Amino acid sequence: MTGPILIVDDDPVQRRLLEAAVLRMGNRTILADGGNAALNLLRNRKEISLVILDLVMPDMDGFTVLKRMRETGTSVPVIVQTAQGGLDTVITAMRLGAFDFVVKPISPERLQVSVANALKLGALEGEIKRIRHSAEGTLTFRDLVTRSEPMERVIKLGWKAAASNIPILIEGESGVGKEMLARAIQGSGERRGKPFITVNCGAIPDNLAESILFGHEKGxxxxxxxxxxxxxxxxxxxxxxxDEVGDLSPDIQVKLLRAVQEGEVDPVxxxxxxxxxxxxxxxxxxxxLDLVKSGQFREDLFYRLHVFPISLPPLRKRREDIPVLVRHFLARFAAEEGRSRIKGITPSALALLGAYDWPGNIRQLENAVFRAVVLCEGTELTVDDFPQIQAQAREIMPSGPIDDTSVPRLVAGRANGVAPQPDIAVPDSQMMSDRFGQLQGIDGEGQVRSLALxxxxxxxxxxxxxxxxxxxxARRLGIGRSTLYRKLKDYGIDAVGGVATDKADGDKRTGFSDISRGIRKSAH
Structure with a gap:
C-alpha cells in the first residue's frame, strides 16, 4: 500500500518483465524509457516511492540520474540494475546513493526482497525527515501527506501566506491538522528555521494565562x-x-489585542x-464570528486575527486523502512497533475506512490505524482489525456482521444515505470518492440492469x-489484453489521450476526469 514504483529502462522487453514482476507483488508501476523521462516524472510525481533504475541507457545513464537526484534532494530509494556486475560499478552506484544493486537477469524472489526492503526504508526515512523538519522549523508543504483537490487549494493559499508576514487564522474542526499547516507555512517563509512556539489556549488556566503568554518577573x-x-x-x-484562540477569556483578549497591535508585551x-x-x-x-455576535469574543481582536483566513476541510470532505494517510500511518506504525510482516491493508478494510465519516478527523484515523497494527495477526490489516469502526458501521447496516463480505453493501448504503439491501447491491462504481464505490444491480425503475451495463x-x-x-x-478483471481492448472499443471507452496507456514515458492520466464522468454516468 505504497506509492507507485518507477521502472526506468530503455529496453521495452526488460521494462515489461519488471513491470509484470512488480505488479505481481501488489504494487503499482510507472514506466520510463530513459533518464530524462525518469527525472521529469520524479519532479512532477511526488508520490513515487521507489525507483528501479537501469545503469546503461543511451540518453542519460543511471549514474547521471543518481547524481541529479542527489543534487535536487530527491530522497526516493533506488534499486540499480545492470548486466555488468563489477565491483567498481557497485561501489560507484552505492556512493551515489543507490539502496541496492541487482544483476540482470534478476530472479523474482531476489527482486521482491529488494523492493520490500527499499519500501520499508523509504517509509521510515520519509517519517524521520518529517519529524526532523518539524523539530527544526523547516517543515514545508511538500511534507504534507495529501492528494485531494480541497487540500491543494489550501496549500496554494498557504504558499501565498508564507510569502508575507500577514496574520493568519486557520479554521477547522479538531484533528484536521491545523498545527501541521501552521508549521508548513513557517517552514516555507522567511522565518524558516526560527522558533515555532505553540500555545493551546484552551488548556491555559485563566489565572495563569497572562503569565504564560506575556511572562512575569520574580516575586x-x-x-x-x-x-x-x-x-x-x-x-x-x-x-x-x-491554538483554539476562541477559548481565551475576555481579560486576556484585551491584552492579546495590545500585544498584536503594538508588537510589545507587558510582563506581570x-x-x-x-x-x-x-x-x-x-x-x-x-x-x-458567532462568538463575536454573542459577545464572547472581542470584535476588534477578531479583525486583527482574521486578516488571512484559511479553512481546513474535515476528512469527510476530502476522502481522497484517506488511502494515502492510511498507507502513511501503516508504514510508520508497522516500523515503530516492529511488525514488518504487515505489508498492507485489504481492499474491504480500506473501503470501510473510506465510508466512515471520521468525526475526529486525521487524529482519529491515525489512532485507528495504530490500534489496527497492534491487533493485526496477519500480513494485512482487515476489517476485523478496526472493531470501533465496525461498531459505528452497524449504525448504518444494523443487520448481520460487518466483515469483508458485507463491506460492499455498507459502502453502497453509505453512498445512497440508506441502509443497503444485500440482495440488490454488488461491488462496482457508484463512487463515494474516486476510489470507493458499488455497482447498482437495480436501475432507477427497479429493474435488474443488463450484464453489458x-x-x-x-x-x-x-x-x-x-x-x-x-x-x-486486464489481470485484475481476469481477461486478456486483446479482449480488454476489444471491449473498450465496443463500449466506446477512450483508451487514448493519456487515460489508459502503457507508454514508456510513464502512465499518463490527463483524462482522469473523463473516466470519472463516465463512471458516474454509467451508474445511473
Missing amino acids: SFTGATERHVGKFVEADGGTLFL GGKKPINVDIRLISATNRNL IEEAMIRLAISHYGGQMSEV
Missing part, C-alpha cells in the same frame, strides 16, 4: 520564584501559534514593555482504480 505574585519570559518572547524572531510585575517580532498564526475549531461500469472503474495501467486492469 511578582505568590509562587513566582523565578523570572519567566513568556511565550511571546520565546517566539521572538519566529512564529507564535495560538515588569517595569517596562518588551518589544517582540513574531509571526502570529491563530487557529480555532469554533466560529469566531454492469460490465462496462466495471471496466471503467478498473481503469480509474489502476490509473489506466492496462496490463493490471
Whole structure:
C-alpha cells in the first residue's frame, strides 16, 4: 500500500518483465524509457516511492540520474540494475546513493526482497525527515501527506501566506491538522528555521494565562520564584501559534489585542514593555464570528486575527486523502512497533475506512490505524482489525456482521444515505470518492440492469482504480489484453489521450476526469 514504483529502462522487453514482476507483488508501476523521462516524472510525481533504475541507457545513464537526484534532494530509494556486475560499478552506484544493486537477469524472489526492503526504508526515512523538519522549523508543504483537490487549494493559499508576514487564522474542526499547516507555512517563509512556539489556549488556566503568554518577573505574585519570559518572547524572531484562540477569556483578549497591535508585551510585575517580532498564526475549531455576535469574543481582536483566513476541510470532505494517510500511518506504525510482516491493508478494510465519516478527523484515523497494527495477526490489516469502526458501521447496516463480505453493501448504503439491501447491491462504481464505490444491480425503475451495463461500469472503474495501467486492469478483471481492448472499443471507452496507456514515458492520466464522468454516468 505504497506509492507507485518507477521502472526506468530503455529496453521495452526488460521494462515489461519488471513491470509484470512488480505488479505481481501488489504494487503499482510507472514506466520510463530513459533518464530524462525518469527525472521529469520524479519532479512532477511526488508520490513515487521507489525507483528501479537501469545503469546503461543511451540518453542519460543511471549514474547521471543518481547524481541529479542527489543534487535536487530527491530522497526516493533506488534499486540499480545492470548486466555488468563489477565491483567498481557497485561501489560507484552505492556512493551515489543507490539502496541496492541487482544483476540482470534478476530472479523474482531476489527482486521482491529488494523492493520490500527499499519500501520499508523509504517509509521510515520519509517519517524521520518529517519529524526532523518539524523539530527544526523547516517543515514545508511538500511534507504534507495529501492528494485531494480541497487540500491543494489550501496549500496554494498557504504558499501565498508564507510569502508575507500577514496574520493568519486557520479554521477547522479538531484533528484536521491545523498545527501541521501552521508549521508548513513557517517552514516555507522567511522565518524558516526560527522558533515555532505553540500555545493551546484552551488548556491555559485563566489565572495563569497572562503569565504564560506575556511572562512575569520574580516575586511578582505568590509562587513566582523565578523570572519567566513568556511565550511571546520565546517566539521572538519566529512564529507564535495560538491554538483554539476562541477559548481565551475576555481579560486576556484585551491584552492579546495590545500585544498584536503594538508588537510589545507587558510582563506581570515588569517595569517596562518588551518589544517582540513574531509571526502570529491563530487557529480555532469554533466560529469566531458567532462568538463575536454573542459577545464572547472581542470584535476588534477578531479583525486583527482574521486578516488571512484559511479553512481546513474535515476528512469527510476530502476522502481522497484517506488511502494515502492510511498507507502513511501503516508504514510508520508497522516500523515503530516492529511488525514488518504487515505489508498492507485489504481492499474491504480500506473501503470501510473510506465510508466512515471520521468525526475526529486525521487524529482519529491515525489512532485507528495504530490500534489496527497492534491487533493485526496477519500480513494485512482487515476489517476485523478496526472493531470501533465496525461498531459505528452497524449504525448504518444494523443487520448481520460487518466483515469483508458485507463491506460492499455498507459502502453502497453509505453512498445512497440508506441502509443497503444485500440482495440488490454488488461491488462496482457508484463512487463515494474516486476510489470507493458499488455497482447498482437495480436501475432507477427497479429493474435488474443488463450484464453489458454492469460490465462496462466495471471496466471503467478498473481503469480509474489502476490509473489506466492496462496490463493490471486486464489481470485484475481476469481477461486478456486483446479482449480488454476489444471491449473498450465496443463500449466506446477512450483508451487514448493519456487515460489508459502503457507508454514508456510513464502512465499518463490527463483524462482522469473523463473516466470519472463516465463512471458516474454509467451508474445511473
